[in-house]
Each structure stands twice: as C-alpha cells, then as structure tokens.
Amino acid sequence: MNKKIDVGTRLRTVLLFVALINQILVSIGWSELPVGEEEVKAATENLYVAGSTVFTIATALISWWKDNPISRKARAKKAKEENRL
Template sequence: MRMCDKGTVIRTVLLLVALINQTLLMFGKSPFDIQEEQVNQLADALYSAGSVIFTIGTTLAAWFKNNYVTAKGKKQRDLLLKNNLTK
C-alpha cells in the first residue's frame, strides 16, 4: 500500500513553503538576504503581493484536491485504485 501519491506530497510541500514564507513576512523578516537599502518600496510591495498570491494559490490547490491523508481517504484511494477509477 502506498503512503501518499506524488501530487499530494508536492502540494503539501508547496503549501508549507508558502506558509513559512508568509509567516516570515508577517514578522518583518525576509527569507532572502536582501538589504533594506537595496530594495525600493515598489519592489517590496510586489514581492509581498506575489507572496500572498502564491500562498492563496497553494492553499486553494491543497484544499480542493483530494489528498487522501486520513485513514478514510486512504481507504477511498485504495478502493478507487482497485476498481481502476483513477487516472
């Protein structure tokens, strides 16, 4: 029996990266080594907006996809695989 499919792992890792990045931004930390004087306000605003869009996108993808992480979900996946009802 497989633990998780590749799509579930990828979506989960991207979601964790997005949430860590967003948390760092909320506390005024930059995940990249960029000096404040090197960054103008427009670039900072664009990075923040891009970060929020990335977080929302990965959250929606992780939420709407069937990730089969619970015991019930794993049973559903096994039944689908057994009956060739998945891609």
C-alpha cells in the same frame, strides 16, 4: 488497501507548508532577499509581499483542489473507489 500517500498529495502538502511558512515570515518582516538598505524601497517591498501572498493563495488552492487522502481511512476509501471503477 493503499497504505502509501501518493506523490502528488505529498508534493502539494509540502508546497502548501512552504508557502505558509514563507507568508508568516514575510508578515513579520523577515525577508531572505539579499537586498541592501539603499536598494529597499516601498514599491519593492510591496511587490514582494504581494507576490508572496499570491504564491500562498495559489499554492493553497492547487494543493487542496484535489481530494487529498491523508488519513488511513481516506486512503482506504480512495482505494476502494478505484477498485470499483
């Protein structure tokens, strides 16, 4: 039985959480971009929100496209399937 979560699953899960947290922060209007008031325009703001949304959607799709064995039961099933091949 494989007791460890593989690196790819961990990486995809962490990136998904980063993207989701970023999306929540952008949605409530909190941005970490160091831009002065005079430089902020509607187009820049909309571009950032659109880019953040695309990043979130892409990360979510990539993260969960593959079978991600998170639970012990799922990892055991994956190990059993790999041993069968």
